[in-house]
Amino acid sequence: MAQTRAVLAAFLFLLINLVEGPAYNMVNVEAGHEAVLSCPDVPKMPLLMVTWKTKCSACCLLAYRSDSNETRKLNCSERMMWKYSPDSNPALRIYPVNVGDEGNYSCEIVNGAGNFLLFSSLTVIVPPTVTLTCDKTRVAACQASAGKPAADISWIPANNHSTEEEVHHPNGTVTRVSYISWVDSTLPTVTCLVTHPATNQTLSLDLSCTSPRLPYLLIGGCASVAAVSGVTLCLIFRCRAFRLRKLTRGSAxxxxxxxxxxxxxxxxxxxxxxxxxxxxxxxxxxxxxxxxxx
Structure with missing residues (x-):
């Protein structure tokens, strides 16, 4: 009776897979973290074989056979291994994950009930490096470098006159820069808001640093310091010369x-x-x- 129920459950599970097609799993992981890809849920029957594959020109193959207790690993990075024991939970672990690991993976399990397949799509998220600068013309530039996907940039207070540029890098990351001019504004500070799936950052900049008076003040200060230093050195050398002459005369x-x-x-x-x-x-x-x- 128990065997009949197990066979019926396996038959229904297989029928559902045939009607709905292979299951599909979406996994998003930040670069440098751990990615865990799951295998399909199967009826509680002894495992015969499990195989992980990647869809690429040089595919990674990670397989396990329970009858011979044998594990095979081909063209796989050392960062890829079983998360747990392959005969109990053959999930795939990738650590640390990087942009090159992004792609489609498949897990196939074979047991007495049949073959079960689960596809996983791994997306690697890269947080951008955010900077906020301003030149002497009071044009502020907010830059989100090498992010994946591209970050969204907004300004506080809001301004409709900003312009944006994008640079797409070969590794799939994107650098986005937003420019905005505050020439006619009397605001003392400007704030840049960067929104990204991996991070949200807010940077503020003091616009007074772009005042044209500052360079002149710096130049004047440097000149004053140089003048005082020069006078001091002159007095020191003059006193030394006078003392040497005096000593020379006294010891003649x-x-x-x-x-x-x-x-x-x-x-x-x-x-x-x-x-x-x-x-x-x-x-x-x-x-x-x-x-x-x-």
């Missing part, structure tokens, strides 16, 4: 010998013009007792 003649005797001046003329020291002054000259000012 040796002094302070041990038995140094001075000759008193006889008159004012001699005092004003001291005579040249005679050799007798240095009669007790000792080189070790001479000191020089350096």
């Amino acid at each position: 003649v040796p002094f302070a010998t041990k038995n140094f005797r001075s000759i008193p001046s006889r008159n004012k003329t001699e005092a004003a013009n001291p005579p040249v020291l005679s050799e007798s002054i240095y009669q007790n000259y000792n080189p070790r007792m001479i000191y020089m000012n350096y």
Whole structure:
């Protein structure tokens, strides 16, 4: 009786698949995350074989046979493997997933009730890199780089005079840029809103940074700093030169010998013009007792 019910259930399941066609599964995963693709639900009967395939020129084949307990892997990345045990739940795991993994996958299960097939379509989402800049003419540019799909860009406050550009990259990502001019606006800030399936970002920019006075202030400040620095350096070198000259003059003649005797001046003329020291002054000259000012 139990066998009859199992056969009837398998027959009904097979009939539904024939009428409705193969099941189809949509999977969306962000790049760098884990993608798990499921196999079809089958009647509770012993598994004979399960096979994963990808539709491409060099197809990936991942198969398991329960009778020989054998696993076969052909042209598959190391990032692709069973999520669980293939004989209990043969889901496919891809980690980390990238744009190159995008495509269609099929899981086929064979058991005593027949062959069961499930198709999965994997879509990889790539969050964009968002930047907001402004030039001196007060034209703001909001850029969402290398996103998949392309991001939507809007402005706060809303403006109908914005223009957009798109660049499509070979890997399927898209860079979108929105430009808007705020020349006639007195708004102090502008806000860019980027909407994407993987992320929503809001960036604000201070429009005062584009004021033409700022470069002149920067130039004036730099000139002032340079002038002060130049005067300071001049004073330092001048003082050093004066000190060196003074030291040089003071050390030109040796002094302070041990038995140094001075000759008193006889008159004012001699005092004003001291005579040249005679050799007798240095009669007790000792080189070790001479000191020089350096």
